[in-house]
Amino acid sequence: MVERAMALGREAESMIRALALISAEEGHLTRLYLTPEHRLAADLVRRWMEEAGLEVSEDALGIVRGRLAPKADGRNAVQRLLIGSHIDTVIDAGAYDGTLGVIAGILAVREVVKKHGRLPFGIDVLAFGDEEGSRFPATLLCSQAVAGRFDPSTLEVESVDGVRLEDALRLYGKDPSQIPAAAYEAGEAAAYVELHIEQGPVLEQAGQALGVVTAIASQSRHSVTVVGEAGHAGTVPMNLRHDALAAAAEITLAVEDLARRNADDFMVATIGKMSLSPGASNVIPARVVFTVDLRSQTDARRIDAMNWLREEILAIARRRKVTAWIERTHEAEARPCDPALQAGFARAIGGEGKAIHLPSGAGHDGQAVGMLCPIGMLFVRCRGGISHNPAEFAAVRDMGQAIAALIKFIENFDPSALAR
Numbered sequence: 001m002v003e004r005a006m007a008l009g010r011e012a013e014s015m016i017r018a019l020a021l022i023s024a025e026e027g028h029l030t031r032l033y034l035t036p037e038h039r040l041a042a043d044l045v046r047r048w049m050e051e052a053g054l055e056v057s058e059d060a061l062g063i064v065r066g067r068l069a070p071k072a073d074g075r076n077a078v079q080r081l082l083i084g085s086h087i088d089t090v091i092d093a094g095a096y097d098g099t100l101g102v103i104a105g106i107l108a109v110r111e112v113v114k115k116h117g118r119l120p121f122g123i124d125v126l127a128f129g130d131e132e133g134s135r136f137p138a139t140l141l142c143s144q145a146v147a148g149r150f151d152p153s154t155l156e157v158e159s160v161d162g163v164r165l166e167d168a169l170r171l172y173g174k175d176p177s178q179i180p181a182a183a184y185e186a187g188e189a190a191a192y193v194e195l196h197i198e199q200g201p202v203l204e205q206a207g208q209a210l211g212v213v214t215a216i217a218s219q220s221r222h223s224v225t226v227v228g229e230a231g232h233a234g235t236v237p238m239n240l241r242h243d244a245l246a247a248a249a250e251i252t253l254a255v256e257d258l259a260r261r262n263a264d265d266f267m268v269a270t271i272g273k274m275s276l277s278p279g280a281s282n283v284i285p286a287r288v289v290f291t292v293d294l295r296s297q298t299d300a301r302r303i304d305a306m307n308w309l310r311e312e313i314l315a316i317a318r319r320r321k322v323t324a325w326i327e328r329t330h331e332a333e334a335r336p337c338d339p340a341l342q343a344g345f346a347r348a349i350g351g352e353g354k355a356i357h358l359p360s361g362a363g364h365d366g367q368a369v370g371m372l373c374p375i376g377m378l379f380v381r382c383r384g385g386i387s388h389n390p391a392e393f394a395a396v397r398d399m400g401q402a403i404a405a406l407i408k409f410i411e412n413f414d415p416s417a418l419a420r
């Protein structure tokens with residue numbers, strides 16, 4: 001059994017290496033949505049799916065879909081288990097983010113077919129094209145379409161290389177009017193599961209290869225502007241200053257403290273971008289604009305936290321005699337993983353009591369597919385918690401164990417046990 005898992009891990013590794021060679025730049029991995037590299041990767045994935053015995057199709061957004069039909073007499077004949085992840089990457093990416101989930105799905109279904117033939121339910125393995133949002137200012141387009149939630153106004157968005165999404169789709173050989181056909185019908189999708197590298201250090205610190213995901217974090221992004229008054233660095237006394245940066249610094253510490261106080265809800269807060277003007281060594285800063293990225297496992301805690309922060313920013317601004325305001329730029333609701341799917345993964349990795357459970361602070365396709373059906377995720381340890389970086393790495397042994405767990409999960413999957 002252990003040997004079999006190792007062999008699957010080695011096979012996954014060689015497939016991940018093959019996909020990593022398909023890149024826009026030599027020596028770095030960059031594979032953006034609807035590019036020639038996406039086409040080559042999709043063709044390779046299609047070949048692997050066909051070799052695994054799946055019937056392959058591609059929809060109007062370029063999602064590659066490998067389908068295993070259910071047993072003809074299966075009681076849940078219309079229901080399918082969806083297994084997916086993405087084959088696009090960030091710029092100068094690691095090799096495992098997304099691709100591991102697609103490859104694990106293909107290998108697991110191949111093994112299940114070898115052992116059992118068809119199952120009472122159908123299985124679709126999905127290779128999404130645009131989870132990262134690296135080319136277009138939109139993410140989860142493919143998974144939204146699968147959930148029947150594609151917003152047609154998105155066709156107008158322009159890529160970083162100046163191409164409208166609609167034109168890019170046509171250049172890729174697709175007909176955007178057919179996008180609605182990518183959606184599953186109500187009741188057709190029993191569940192969506194995804195295997196993904198953790199992209200964080202929790203499993204490594206816990207000494208565990210695998211972990212069951214409890215929820216995909218709820219997320220707020222805001223832009224904060226603080227306006228004070230510019231002045232001569234040598235002549236304006238400290239008590240007469242309206243220093244926008246000093247106020248922004250106090251807000252920064254308040255943001256950090258807020259997340260630390262809510263650590264029990266896995267809250268994390270980051271100020272990742274800040275600009276100040278005029279920006280000279282001998283001038284008091286007059287204006288500072290910065291971002292706040294705040295994530296939490298539950299929506300209620302995140303909303304409470306943002307309300308508190310809004311008040312705190314105004315209080316700091318009043319005290320320091322500057323003005324400040326905050327605007328929301330992005331919001332995503334938490335997507336809890338289904339308890340029955342969590343239990344299924346926990347059993348598959350060796351016991352409900354033993355398995356480590358953790359939330360995902362990063363966004364995933366399941367956020368969108370969760371609008372269609374229950375979702376579940378299994379995380380695989382990655383070295384140093386490093387991701388979105390060429391140093392990204394998952395061990396063959398861990399990947400093998402993950403695929404073996406996915407096989408067990410599929411073998412024990414029962415669509416009728418899920419709350420609809």
Ligand SMILES: [Zn+2]
Pocket residue numbers: 086097098131196
């Ligand atoms: Zn990913």
